[in-house]
Amino acid sequence: MEYKKSFYRLIVISLVSFSFAGNAQNMDLKIGWQYRETKTEKWFPAVVPGEIHTDLLRNKIIPDPFYRDNEKKLQWIEKKDWEYKTTFHVTPAILKKKNSELVFDGLDTYATVYLNNQLILKADNMFRQWKVDVKKILKSGNNDLVVVFKSAQNVVDSLAKKDLPFIIPDNPRAYVRKAQYHFGWDWGPKFTTCGIWKTPRLEFYDQKTPEKPYVLDRKIELVQQPDELGKSFYFKIDGKPVYMKGANYIPSDAFLSRVTKKEYEKVIGMAKDANMNMLRVWGGGVYEDDYFYDLCDKNGIYVWQDFMFAGTMIPGDDAFFDNVKKEVQYQVKRLRHHKSIVLWCGNNEGDEAFKSWGWQKSMKMSKQDSTRLWHDYVRLFQDSIPKWVKEVDNKRPYISSSPLFHWSRKASINEGDSHYWGTWWGLEDVEKVQEKTGRFVSEYGMQAMPNYSSVEAFTLPEDRYLYSDILQAHQKAGKGFLKLDSYLNRYFIDSTKIKKMNVEDYTYLTQCLQYYALKNIIGIHRSKVPYNMGTLVWQLNDCWPVASWSVTDYYDRQPKAAWYAMKEAYRDDKTPEIDLTRPINLRLEDPNITWEVKRNKVVLKASKFAKYVNVSIKGYTGKWSDNYFDLKAGEEKTINFEGKIMKPELKVYSLYEVLKKYN
Numbered sequence: 001m002e003y004k005k006s007f008y009r010l011i012v013i014s015l016v017s018f019s020f021a022g023n024a025q026n027m028d029l030k031i032g033w034q035y036r037e038t039k040t041e042k043w044f045p046a047v048v049p050g051e052i053h054t055d056l057l058r059n060k061i062i063p064d065p066f067y068r069d070n071e072k073k074l075q076w077i078e079k080k081d082w083e084y085k086t087t088f089h090v091t092p093a094i095l096k097k098k099n100s101e102l103v104f105d106g107l108d109t110y111a112t113v114y115l116n117n118q119l120i121l122k123a124d125n126m127f128r129q130w131k132v133d134v135k136k137i138l139k140s141g142n143n144d145l146v147v148v149f150k151s152a153q154n155v156v157d158s159l160a161k162k163d164l165p166f167i168i169p170d171n172p173r174a175y176v177r178k179a180q181y182h183f184g185w186d187w188g189p190k191f192t193t194c195g196i197w198k199t200p201r202l203e204f205y206d207q208k209t210p211e212k213p214y215v216l217d218r219k220i221e222l223v224q225q226p227d228e229l230g231k232s233f234y235f236k237i238d239g240k241p242v243y244m245k246g247a248n249y250i251p252s253d254a255f256l257s258r259v260t261k262k263e264y265e266k267v268i269g270m271a272k273d274a275n276m277n278m279l280r281v282w283g284g285g286v287y288e289d290d291y292f293y294d295l296c297d298k299n300g301i302y303v304w305q306d307f308m309f310a311g312t313m314i315p316g317d318d319a320f321f322d323n324v325k326k327e328v329q330y331q332v333k334r335l336r337h338h339k340s341i342v343l344w345c346g347n348n349e350g351d352e353a354f355k356s357w358g359w360q361k362s363m364k365m366s367k368q369d370s371t372r373l374w375h376d377y378v379r380l381f382q383d384s385i386p387k388w389v390k391e392v393d394n395k396r397p398y399i400s401s402s403p404l405f406h407w408s409r410k411a412s413i414n415e416g417d418s419h420y421w422g423t424w425w426g427l428e429d430v431e432k433v434q435e436k437t438g439r440f441v442s443e444y445g446m447q448a449m450p451n452y453s454s455v456e457a458f459t460l461p462e463d464r465y466l467y468s469d470i471l472q473a474h475q476k477a478g479k480g481f482l483k484l485d486s487y488l489n490r491y492f493i494d495s496t497k498i499k500k501m502n503v504e505d506y507t508y509l510t511q512c513l514q515y516y517a518l519k520n521i522i523g524i525h526r527s528k529v530p531y532n533m534g535t536l537v538w539q540l541n542d543c544w545p546v547a548s549w550s551v552t553d554y555y556d557r558q559p560k561a562a563w564y565a566m567k568e569a570y571r572d573d574k575t576p577e578i579d580l581t582r583p584i585n586l587r588l589e590d591p592n593i594t595w596e597v598k599r600n601k602v603v604l605k606a607s608k609f610a611k612y613v614n615v616s617i618k619g620y621t622g623k624w625s626d627n628y629f630d631l632k633a634g635e636e637k638t639i640n641f642e643g644k645i646m647k648p649e650l651k652v653y654s655l656y657e658v659l660k661k662y663n
Contacts (some may be wrong), residue, residue, distance in 0.1 A: 005172040024205035025097070029088055029145065033196075034336065035162045038081040039312065050197030050257045051108065052149070061477060065254070065512040067458050068542050078153045078192035090202075092140045094392050096591070097204040100135040102145075109178040110150035112448035116143055123179035126197070127287055127308055129329045134202075139332045149194040152176055153183075166369055168361040174312035177323055180284040181251060181310075184478045187539070187548040191218065191254050206306055213395070218317070220342045221487030222397035230414025233440040234533030235302070237340055243533055245526070245570045246278035247271065247540035247551065248443060251285040254543045261291055266557040267541050268295040271405075273623070274551075274563055275570035278302040280402075280442060283348035287331045296340035303340045304442070306402065306538075307331075307345035307385065313354060315591030316376030327479075328388045336393045344389050346381035349419065356406035402442055417534070419443035423517065423548075427486055430517050431580055433524045438562050440458065440534035441525055446517035447477065447484055447548035448562065449507040454545040454555050464503045475547040484547075487513055491582050492655075497662040505658045510547075511561035512612045512655065515628050516583065518562045523578035556621035561612070561628040583611060588613045588656040595652055602650065606631040611655040617641060618649040 015102075033046040035055050044053045056062045056077065062068050090307045102115065104123065107130060115119040116139065160172035167172045173183040184190030201272040221236040235242050252259045252267055271279055277294065283286060283306030296303050307328060315610060353359070354377065360370050389398050403419050405412035407426070412418045418438030421483035422428040423447055433444075449455065455464065455471075467481055475481060489495040492509050501509070507606065518537060525535040542554040551563040569576040591610035596603045602615060610631040613626065622642040630652075631637055641648075 004406075017511060023207060023645055024203060024209060025094060027088070027090075027202040027204070029086060029200045029202065032086045032088070033084055034064060034082045034086070035082060038083050043085070046084055046085070047257075048108070048196045048200070049198050051193040051197060051255050052077060053191055053193050054255050054405055055195070065189070065191060066647055068463065068470050071191070071473060078190075079151055081151055081192055081401050083146065084147045084149070084196060085144065087142050087144050088202075089142055090138055090140060091613065095138060098135075098206045098209075099204065100133070100138050102132045102134045102200065103203055104130040104198070104200045106196065106487045107147070108149075108197045109152050109176060110155050110194075111316055113151075114148075115147040125323050125327055125332060126179060128323075128476075129330050134612065134615070143220070152194060153192045158645060163434070164540070166372075167363050167365070168313050168315060168373065169351075169363055169365075170357075171312060173322075175548075178329060179251065179256075179286050180308070181543065182254075182311075184476070185284060187250070187546055187550070188476065188543050189254055191428070193255065196255050196256070199589070201625070205408070209380075214336055216339065216395045218339060220396050222343060222399070224416070229531065230411070230439065231534070233415065233416055234530075237302075237613065241530070241533065242277070242302075243526070244278040244440070245535055246248075246276035246280070246301070247274075247537040247566075248282050249279045249285075249540050250282050251320060252541050253545050254285065254492040259289070263557070264289070264292050264295055268292070268301065269300060270552050270557055270559065270563065270623075271301055272299045272538060274567040275564075275572070276301060276303060276540075277646075278534070278536060278609070279540065282306055282308065282310070282539075283345070285507075287335065290334070290338075292418075293335060293338040293340055297338055299495055301340060304343045304402075305335070305339070305341050305344060306345045306348050309350060309381075311349050311353050313350065313373045313377055315379055316372070316379065321380065324380065325384070325388050326443070328385055328524045329392050332389055332392045336396075344393070344396055345402050346385050346398070348402055350377060350381065351404050352406045353399035367527055367592055375401065375572075377489050407436075412559050415439060417442040419538075423521070424483060427483065429490065430520055433521050436526050439532060441538045442534065443538045444521060445538035446487070446514045446562070447480060447547060447549050448514035448560055449503075449508040449547050450474075450542070450545050451553045451555075451558055451560060452504045452507045453513075453558075454553050455503060455507060457555060458484045458545050466499065466503060466506055471547075474545060480547060484510055485512070487517075490584070491516060492584050493662065508614060508658055509611075510551060512583070512628065514549075514551070514560065514562040517564040519565035519569055519576075520578055520580055523564065523576035525533070525575050527578065546597055557623055559623045559627070563613070563623075564627050564629070586655075588659070590660075591633075591656055593631070593652055593654060595650065597648060597650065600641050600644060601638050602641070603621060603636060604631060604652065605636045605641055606633060606654075610634050611662065613652065613654045615639065616651045617645060618651070620645060620648070644645045 033048045034043040035046040036043045044059045065074055107123045109126040111123040123130050156172035156175045159175040160291045173180055181188050182192045189454055219238050223232055223234050225232045246472040252263055278476050371577050386398045402417055404416045407422055420441050459470050472628050485498050525532050538549050539550050542548055542550040545554045587607045591606035591608045593606045612628045613631050614628055625640040
């Protein structure tokens with residue numbers, strides 16, 4: 001009886017998931033999925049779309065991957081192969097349609113698919129759509145679908161080993177068409193996951209629906225003209241030059257199925273509310289969901305779209321090139337109708353990496369291997385991809401790489417776009433930007449800790465001391481804390497006192513540092529118009545709780561201090577303020593800040609000048625109309641919070657109160 005009930009429930013659910021378009025009928029396959037480790041007996045409930053880590057977590061087989069140092073304890077997952085299965089019901093009526101296709105919009109990544117025990121597909125690209133004619137395999141009644149995922153890490157390690165002594169720098173991940181950040185980054189964890197990351201479906205039709213004609217109702221130009229100072233780099237939209245102000249966007253979660261429409265709305269809302277007009281979709285992530293671009297279209301945010309290559313060279317075999325061609329043309333056709341997209345870019349940092357990161361020396365590369373790698377690189381990014389793009393979209397500009405010149409080279413200031421990492425990686429003073437502003441600065445930034453509420457969320461009380469193993473596990477940048485401390489020592493507090501700080505105060509100071517850096521760098525960039533025509537901060541968002549360059553927090557997309565600096569510096573109704581006075585040189589006195597709450601407003605006043613006034617409400621995860629602001633002596637300032645909070649518990653302090661503890 002129980003079997004009968006579940007069988008009929010399955011039929012009902014399957015029918016409910018039908019959608020109709022003209023003479024076509026689509027059936028989403030989201031129901032009844034299970035997973036297991038291959039060659040084991042027990043199956044567990046699975047959620048599609050999803051990934052193996054989220055299924056293991058949901059079944060309480062693993063702990064929260066983001067908590068404490070669980071990341072390193074969960075590396076075993078990526079070394080296993082995993083299997084998914086479901087059963088779906090097809091009616092005799094729908095089988096009368098002339099065509100039946102099984103469509104996967106997202107298989108991550110090395111997947112073998114069986115329908116009714118017949119092998120129908122071997123997939124090897126996370127970014128491609130896979131369609132299979134299943135007319136002759138489907139049957140009336142129940143149909144069994146199985147997807148087996150090979151470990152991507154094992155596959156790329158095997159491919160790299162096979163090629164020895166030839167090495168493709170700088171990581172075996174170069175072999176696979178998969179989100180590169182899954183292999184770890186200097187702000188992200190290493191969760192080399194797998195799974196059905198987009199909803200699969202069956203399509204039944206008699207005749208294919210004709211493709212809609214491609215229309216782009218605006219003229220987009222990228223102007224790169226030699227001039228007396230070098231070579232320009234700026235966008236013209238419908239004939240008018242547009243100054244681009246924004247940030248770099250990375251995937252909003254280490255596990256992509258968790259990026260819901262609500263999460264997209266929060267993240268794009270944070271960009272819009274900070275007065276941004278451009279996001280660069282970075283090449284180590286994914287081509288985003290249509291909803292992301294819908295929101296950018298709606299909110300007047302231009303998109304610089306990288307193809308999904310970042311910081312490596314590439315294999316040169318025909319199979320790889322053919323795979324990439326299908327990926328590029330599928331994605332461009334999928335996305336080209338979005339008016340927000342103004343640029344296709346071949347890769348992130350591939351060109352500068354090969355020429356400036358020292359791979360030839362560190363990998364003891366022969367001249368022959370070096371020549372081969374560069375030849376393959378040119379063939380893909382300078383010859384092939386622009387041709388493939390033009391075949392499906394001849395209305396947008398294309399550049400082969402961002403940037404062409406390393407930040408240490410003079411040309412990076414005079415021509416093209418620039419990733420200026422003299423600040424942070426080069427440990428240069430913020431003031432140096434006055435003489436090191438490029439034509440279009442598409443990456444730069446300053447690190448800060450995540451909000452302290454996030455630190456509390458991923459630690460135990462005994463973890464909350466500076467440089468603890470757990471804090472180190474959530475700091476992925478090379479020598480990250482050393483670099484942060486170097487800047488704090490120059491701009492805020494003597495290095496001998498830093499080690500005495502508690503984590504909450506340290507967090508506050510790093511966020512003030514990020515505020516100071518971004519406020520001034522943006523101000524300097526914008527003061528150099530029209531020489532400089534774009535400023536894109538690295539980065540808008542995080543994919544997990546971590547010390548990073550992000551201006552928003554992973555949890556609830558809460559703003560960090562620097563988000564408020566950007567919001568002010570990106571205003572179009574006033575000239576951005578530049579104030580290079582180092583806070584360490586200020587003679588601060590007790591400001592005696594008082595405040596009063598009036599509904600959703602807080603009215604603050606200080607008797608003496610107060611620097612970086614931070615206002616928080618216990619449990620509040622929204623944003624303020626302003627925060628980390630300065631208060632002049634006697635000045636009254638009103639700020640707002642969102643919604644209604646009964647009896648809010650306020651905490652208000654400034655730079656003076658924090659520094660005083662360590663004097």
